[in-house]
Amino acid sequence: MKSTKTILTGAALSLVAGSAFAGSHMASEMTIVSWGGAYSKSQLNAYHNPYSEMTGVTILNDDSSSTAVAKLRAMNEAGNITWDVVDVEAAPAMQLCDEGLAMVIDPDTMLAAAPDGTPASEDFGDMLVSECFIPQIVYSTTFGYRTDLVGDTAPTSVCDVFDTAAYPGKRSLFSVPINTMEWALLCDGVAKSDIYDTLETEEGQDRALAKLDTIKDDVIWVSAGSDTPQLLADGEVIMGATYNGRLFSLIEEQKQPVAMIWDGQVMDLDGWIIPAGLSPERQARALDYIMFATDTQRLADQAKWISYGPARKSSAPLVGKHADLGIDMAPHMPTAPENLSRAFLMNYDFWADYRDDLDAKFQAWLAK
Amino acid sequence: MSASTNTEPMLSADGKPLKQSLARALRRQKIRALLLIAPLLIFIFIAFILPIISMLFRSVENDIVATTLPQTVAALETWDSSTGELPDEAVYAAFASDIQKAAKAKVHTKVGLRLNYEQSGIASLFKKTARKAKKWDMETDGPFKEKLIDVHKGWGKIETWQTLKVHSSNYTSGYFLNAIDMRKTADGPEFQPENKQILLTLFGRTLIMSLIITGSCLLFGYPVAWLLANLPMRQANLLMILVLLPFWTSLLVRTSAWKVMLQQQGVINDVLVNLGLVSDGARLVMINNEIGTIVAMTHILLPFMILPMYSVMQTIPPSYVRAAKSLGATNTTAFWRVYFPQSVPGIGAGSILVFILAIGYYITPEIVGGTKGVFISNRIAYHILRSLNWGLAAALGTILLVAVLILYWTYDKIVGIDNVKLGG
Numbered sequence A: 001m002k003s004t005k006t007i008l009t010g011a012a013l014s015l016v017a018g019s020a021f022a023g024s025h026m027a028s029e030m031t032i033v034s035w036g037g038a039y040s041k042s043q044l045n046a047y048h049n050p051y052s053e054m055t056g057v058t059i060l061n062d063d064s065s066s067t068a069v070a071k072l073r074a075m076n077e078a079g080n081i082t083w084d085v086v087d088v089e090a091a092p093a094m095q096l097c098d099e100g101l102a103m104v105i106d107p108d109t110m111l112a113a114a115p116d117g118t119p120a121s122e123d124f125g126d127m128l129v130s131e132c133f134i135p136q137i138v139y140s141t142t143f144g145y146r147t148d149l150v151g152d153t154a155p156t157s158v159c160d161v162f163d164t165a166a167y168p169g170k171r172s173l174f175s176v177p178i179n180t181m182e183w184a185l186l187c188d189g190v191a192k193s194d195i196y197d198t199l200e201t202e203e204g205q206d207r208a209l210a211k212l213d214t215i216k217d218d219v220i221w222v223s224a225g226s227d228t229p230q231l232l233a234d235g236e237v238i239m240g241a242t243y244n245g246r247l248f249s250l251i252e253e254q255k256q257p258v259a260m261i262w263d264g265q266v267m268d269l270d271g272w273i274i275p276a277g278l279s280p281e282r283q284a285r286a287l288d289y290i291m292f293a294t295d296t297q298r299l300a301d302q303a304k305w306i307s308y309g310p311a312r313k314s315s316a317p318l319v320g321k322h323a324d325l326g327i328d329m330a331p332h333m334p335t336a337p338e339n340l341s342r343a344f345l346m347n348y349d350f351w352a353d354y355r356d357d358l359d360a361k362f363q364a365w366l367a368k
Numbered sequence B: 001m002s003a004s005t006n007t008e009p010m011l012s013a014d015g016k017p018l019k020q021s022l023a024r025a026l027r028r029q030k031i032r033a034l035l036l037i038a039p040l041l042i043f044i045f046i047a048f049i050l051p052i053i054s055m056l057f058r059s060v061e062n063d064i065v066a067t068t069l070p071q072t073v074a075a076l077e078t079w080d081s082s083t084g085e086l087p088d089e090a091v092y093a094a095f096a097s098d099i100q101k102a103a104k105a106k107v108h109t110k111v112g113l114r115l116n117y118e119q120s121g122i123a124s125l126f127k128k129t130a131r132k133a134k135k136w137d138m139e140t141d142g143p144f145k146e147k148l149i150d151v152h153k154g155w156g157k158i159e160t161w162q163t164l165k166v167h168s169s170n171y172t173s174g175y176f177l178n179a180i181d182m183r184k185t186a187d188g189p190e191f192q193p194e195n196k197q198i199l200l201t202l203f204g205r206t207l208i209m210s211l212i213i214t215g216s217c218l219l220f221g222y223p224v225a226w227l228l229a230n231l232p233m234r235q236a237n238l239l240m241i242l243v244l245l246p247f248w249t250s251l252l253v254r255t256s257a258w259k260v261m262l263q264q265q266g267v268i269n270d271v272l273v274n275l276g277l278v279s280d281g282a283r284l285v286m287i288n289n290e291i292g293t294i295v296a297m298t299h300i301l302l303p304f305m306i307l308p309m310y311s312v313m314q315t316i317p318p319s320y321v322r323a324a325k326s327l328g329a330t331n332t333t334a335f336w337r338v339y340f341p342q343s344v345p346g347i348g349a350g351s352i353l354v355f356i357l358a359i360g361y362y363i364t365p366e367i368v369g370g371t372k373g374v375f376i377s378n379r380i381a382y383h384i385l386r387s388l389n390w391g392l393a394a395a396l397g398t399i400l401l402v403a404v405l406i407l408y409w410t411y412d413k414i415v416g417i418d419n420v421k422l423g424g
Helices: A002-020 A037-055 A065-078 A090-098 A120-127 A158-162 A180-187 A192-199 A202-213 A227-234 A244-253 A280-293 A296-302 A313-318 A348-367 B018-057 B063-068 B070-076 B089-104 B108-116 B122-133 B144-151 B158-166 B174-179 B199-230 B233-248 B251-262 B267-274 B290-313 B318-326 B331-359 B363-368 B376-385 B390-414
Strands: A029-033 A058-062 A085-089 A134-146 A171-174 A219-222 A239-243 A258-273 B182-185 B188-191
Touching: A029 A280, A037 A058, A037 A244, A037 A280, A037 A296, A065 A085, A065 A090, A065 B376, A085 A090, A085 A280, A090 A258, A090 A348, A120 A134, A120 A313, A134 A227, A134 A244, A134 A296, A158 A180, A158 A239, A158 A258, A171 A227, A180 A192, A180 A202, A180 A258, A180 A348, A192 A202, A192 A348, A202 A348, A219 A227, A227 A239, A227 A244, A239 A244, A244 A258, A296 A313, A348 B122, A348 B199, B018 B390, B063 B070, B063 B108, B070 B089, B070 B158, B089 B108, B089 B122, B089 B144, B108 B122, B122 B144, B122 B158, B158 B182, B174 B182, B174 B390, B199 B233, B199 B290, B199 B331, B199 B376, B199 B390, B233 B290, B251 B267, B251 B290, B251 B363, B290 B331, B290 B363, B318 B331, B331 B390, B363 B376, B376 B390
Parallel strands: A029 A058, A029 A085, A171 A219, A171 A239
Antiparallel strands: A085 A258, A134 A239, A134 A258, B182 B188
């Protein structure tokens, strides 16, 4: 009830704004940066289209999220910021915030409260990992396998990826140390809680690479999220790592003989930032958009098009069925209780410190 | 001009010496010509040369440490890093004051990131320290030595201060050293630990694979160019379209098509298995390695080899080879001693073009190269877009640019650049 009222008031206000101060208080055009593909489509359906309809704003899409930090830095140096709202993962958001390239957000005044009145800061809770970051979804990097190519016993554990005797054939992994080295240690017998302490030491790093050595010849190393679904569809690999939403679309939308191993899924967050240094009109527009697009109903709506979990607690009960397929979306979320119990949490601080070092070592190892 | 010579200078119609007015006319002509191309020159300078220079400049620029932590850098000057003792309280106090200012201006993480390239862990060390230091009172909260070590034990490690001191100069050779798998330390430059050495390998691989690609382009391109130049007009035109058609197709489409062809469940392997030449269990691995990169790039760069060769071969009169044969030369001799030498300028132009394009290629190795077939350009892209180590990327780019210029110069010395023709 209250959410309808908010929307109505919002619509009424924007009508007034539209007629009285057209263009003077809020920009009438905005550029939103995201990842492209099915993910952008879900945002278009859940956020952009309703917002444009309500306010008459023209939304331009730019699929540059994968290089957002580099580009925002360059824009900042050039003194010409052309983006209004940017979709990034948690780690880049922290970096942008630390460098002063993203605007600080006060959740309780700038974001919508939950329908029952719970302030946004509580509704998002732990997801607010940086003061500039407005969480949107929880996604995970996990494994999918070809049901017809793995023999009689289906893999159930992330460590089956390292078991070439039981599951002969190629597997695909991202050619980056993040996630890959954690999985290697996990399957070499290191407890989940000790992984990052182990990875800080030279011996731990060598141990992870030694574990990866055992499957090195059986791995196709990939760089894009779309690679593994393609390789699975072609039967080039029998199992491979990618984002859970990509696997959902492969399994449910494209009906490929693929199933998921949720075990050892590494959870991460994705959300919005507003670049620092926008003109007042553009900033007001960006904030207005954010207020709308991250409210409880909108976040739940996005899950109709893609299997990523909404970042608000209050959105979870509202997650319904897939817009086209009509299947229940809740069990396909990384945050579904069944899947969550087997998850692994990424340590952002560790990777902020060790990414450059480990990436050099990892690439040197790959080239050997 | 003083006409103090014996012979009177020749005068033009207006009474001025001819030489002078000729020079003036020429100068005017030159200026007019220059003015005509001025817009282009200015455009190239602003849009091409300036950005390249400013990007290359980043490879030595390092003022971030000294401008963000000025007092610390000054205080560290008297500290001898080789004594094995931590700096004294003055340095710590200077640093506390610097980091507080930096934290308030939100620039502390940039320094942290910069130094983190040299020593892992400094990024979070700076972040954590800055968070605490924001609340300190510089007048009353000292001494800062214990306080800082208390915040993070990293401040009690001599390596941290060594890193800070070594990388505090305004200009640095550090990025160039990093670019050749070395690093700057308190005891001078030394090699990176072996498990971090990757860039020299990549430089070598880029060079060798570019040469192989140029060679295979030449091998495949030469007969095609010869056919193009010697077939009757109708067939030649058709062939020309076949050469140009892929040229007009998107690079990404062509590269992805090779993926479909070469992969283990791909077209070529399927055909080989069906013919019984390869067993199903031993399908050939032709992609995500060097072979994939070489095959796809040879195909993509082939037109750049064929077109300059074709335009040179077109100018070789067929009568020369006929003359050689009528004088008793065999086909082989006529080709090698008469035709081939005349086509060398085309080979030179095509090879230079293909080689220089290949050495900086990025997208194709990224898609089909896997881990064994990627080039140095993929690493440059990584440092520009992901690790944001623009200094290292600039150093790698500079080395690549200089390498190409040296090769170009060598080519000029050996073959002579006048021997290169793009046509006519």
